[in-house]
Amino acid sequence: xxxxxxxxxxxxxxxxxxxxxxxxxxxxxxxxxxxxxxxxxxxxxxxxxxxxxxxxxxxxxxxxxxxxxxxxxxxxxxxxxxxxxxxxxxxxxxxxxxxxxxxxxxxxxxxxxxxxxxxxxxxxxxxxxxxxxxxxxxxxxxxxxxxxxxxxxxxxxxxxxxxxxxxxxxxxxxxxxxxxxxxxxxxxxxxxxxxxxxxxxxxxxxxxxxxxxxxxxxxxxxxxxxxxxxxxxxxxxxxxxxxxxxxxxxxxxxxxxxxxxxxxxxxxxxxxxxxxxxxxxxxxxxxxxxxxxxxxxxxxxxxxxxxxxxxxxxxxxxxxxxxxxxxxxxxxxxxxxxxxxxxxxxxxxxxxxxxxxxxxxxxxxxxxxxxxxxxx
Amino acid sequence: xxxxxxxxxxxxxxxxxxxxxxxxxxxxxxxxxxxxxxxxxxxxxxxxxxxxxxxxxxxxxxxxxxxxx
Numbered sequence: 001x002x003x004x005x006x007x008x009x010x011x012x013x014x015x016x017x018x019x020x021x022x023x024x025x026x027x028x029x030x031x032x033x034x035x036x037x038x039x040x041x042x043x044x045x046x047x048x049x050x051x052x053x054x055x056x057x058x059x060x061x062x063x064x065x066x067x068x069x070x071x072x073x074x075x076x077x078x079x080x081x082x083x084x085x086x087x088x089x090x091x092x093x094x095x096x097x098x099x100x101x102x103x104x105x106x107x108x109x110x111x112x113x114x115x116x117x118x119x120x121x122x123x124x125x126x127x128x129x130x131x132x133x134x135x136x137x138x139x140x141x142x143x144x145x146x147x148x149x150x151x152x153x154x155x156x157x158x159x160x161x162x163x164x165x166x167x168x169x170x171x172x173x174x175x176x177x178x179x180x181x182x183x184x185x186x187x188x189x190x191x192x193x194x195x196x197x198x199x200x201x202x203x204x205x206x207x208x209x210x211x212x213x214x215x216x217x218x219x220x221x222x223x224x225x226x227x228x229x230x231x232x233x234x235x236x237x238x239x240x241x242x243x244x245x246x247x248x249x250x251x252x253x254x255x256x257x258x259x260x261x262x263x264x265x266x267x268x269x270x271x272x273x274x275x276x277x278x279x280x281x282x283x284x285x286x287x288x289x290x291x292x293x294x295x296x297x298x299x300x301x302x303x304x305x306x307x308x309x310x311x312x313x314x315x316x317x318x319x320x321x322x323x324x325x326x327x328x329x330x331x332x333x334x335x336x337x338x339x340x341x342x343x344x345x346x347x348x349x350x351x352x353x354x355x356x357x358x359x360x361x362x363x364x365x366x367x368x369x370x371x372x373x374x375x376x
Numbered sequence: 377x378x379x380x381x382x383x384x385x386x387x388x389x390x391x392x393x394x395x396x397x398x399x400x401x402x403x404x405x406x407x408x409x410x411x412x413x414x415x416x417x418x419x420x421x422x423x424x425x426x427x428x429x430x431x432x433x434x435x436x437x438x439x440x441x442x443x444x445x
Contacts, residue, residue: 012395012396012409013395013397013398014397014398014399014400015392015397015398015399015400016400016402017400017401017402020388020399020401023388023392024381024384024385024388027384027387027388028380028381028384030378030380030381035381038378038381039381039385039401040403042381042382042385043401043403046404047403047404047439050441051441058382058385058386060386061385061386061389061390066441070440070441070442071437071439071440072404072405072435072437072439072440072441073435073437074405074407074433074435074437076432076433080390080393080433081432081433083390083393083394084390084393084394084409084431084432084433085430085431085432086394088428088429088430088431091428091429092428093417093425093426093427093428094425094426094428095423095424095425095426096416096426372390
C-alpha cells in the first residue's frame with residue numbers, strides 16, 4: 001500500500017528495514033524469514049570484510065569499506081550513479097570561455113579533464129533541430145543547452161600577461177602553419193611526380209564512415225569530431241576509474257553476478273555493419289543493430305529521444321528499426337510526467353553501451369544517455 | 377547467500393533511489409539521494425567550467441571501526 005501511495009503522491013519516502021524486507025519478499029518470492037536472514041548475512045559480510053581492511057563490492061551497485069577515519073563508506077558504482085542521475089545523464093561540463101580564447105587553442109593548457117570542452121560547448125550552443133526530433137523532446141536536453149547559451153555571453157577576466165603571451169605566440173603559430181603547408185605541398189608534388197612516372201593507379205581511400213552512420217542524420221558526420229568524442233569518453237572513463245582507485249589497498253570481493261558468462265556473447269561495436277548482415281537467429285545476444293533480443297533486456301540501452309507522447313516515440317522507434325537499429329520504447333515517470341524514451345542497442349554492460357555510442361552518427365554520439373532496459 | 381537475493385537487493389534499492397526515497401538499513405546505514413545543483417568551477421588557469429546538475433546517492437553510517445583493533 002505504501003508503495004502505491006508513493007507513486008501517486010511522488011513524495012520521497014523513508015524505507016526502513018521492515019519495508020525493505022517486504023519489498024524483497026515481493027521481488028524474490030522468498031519467505032520473509034529467509035529474506036531477513038539473507039539481509040542480515042549481507043550486512044554481516046559487508047561489515048566483516050570492511051573490518052578486515054577489505055572492500056566489499058556488490059557488482060553494478062557499489063563498494064563498501066571503512067575509510068582512514070574508521071567510518072563505513074559506500075561508493076556507488078558507475079552503473080548505479082548513471083541510473084540515479086538519469087535525468088541529467090549525458091550532460092557534460094561546459095567551459096565558459098573568455099572571448100579572446102575563441103581564435104586559437106591555448107598551448108599551455110594542461111587540464112586533461114577539460115581539453116575536450118570546446119567541442120562540447122559548441123554542441124551545447126547548437127540548436128537541437130539538427131536531429132530529427134520534435135519540440136517536445138527538447139525537454140531532455142533543454143537544461144543542458146540553456147545554461148550554456150546564457151553563460152557563454154558572460155565575459156570572464158583573466159591575467160593580462162596571458163594576453164601578451166598570446167599575441168606573441170600568434171606570430172609563431174602563423175610561421176609554423178606556413179612552414180607545415182610548404183612541407184605538405186612539397187610532399188604532394190613529390191608523390192604526384194612519383195605516381196605519374198610509375199603509371200600505377202592510386203590506392204582507393206578507405207571510407208572511415210560506415211554507410212549506416214549517415215542514414216540517421218542528413219548531414220554527414222565528420223571523422224575529426226567523432227575522434228574527439230572518443231577522446232572525451234576515454235577521459236571520462238579514466239576519471240571514473242581513478243575515482244575507484246582512491247580506495248587504498250582494497251581487495252575487492254565480488255558478489256555473484258547476474259548471468260553466467262558462458263551465455264553472454266559480447267557485442268563488437270567496432271564492426272556494426274556486420275551485425276546487420278547476420279540473420280536474427282544467429283545475431284549476437286548484445287549489440288547495436290539487428291533485432292531486439294528478449295534475453296538481453298536485463299542490460300543497457302542508449303537513449304536517443306524522449307517524448308511526452310507515446311505515438312511520437314513509437315514512430316521514431318519504427319524509423320530507427322528500419323535503419324537497422326535494435327530500437328526499444330520504454331516509459332519512465334519523472335516528476336509526475338511520463339516520458340517515452342526511444343533507445344537503441346542492447347548491451348551487457350554500461351561500458352559496452354558507452355563504447356557503442358561512438359558508432360552513432362552526430363549528434364547522437366554526444367547527445368545521448370544510457371539507461372538500464374526496462375520493458376513496460 | 378543466494379544470488380537471487382543479491383540481484384533483488386540491488387534492484388529494490390535502485391528502484392527506491394530512482395523514486396528519491398531514503399533507505400535506512402539498521403546495522404548498516406542510510407542511503408539518501410541528494411540533488412547537486414549546477415555550479416561553476418574555477419581553475420587557476422582562468423578557465424571557468426559550468427558543472428551540470430546531478431542526483432547523487434549519499435551514504436551515512438554510525439558504524440565505526442578502529443583500525444588499531
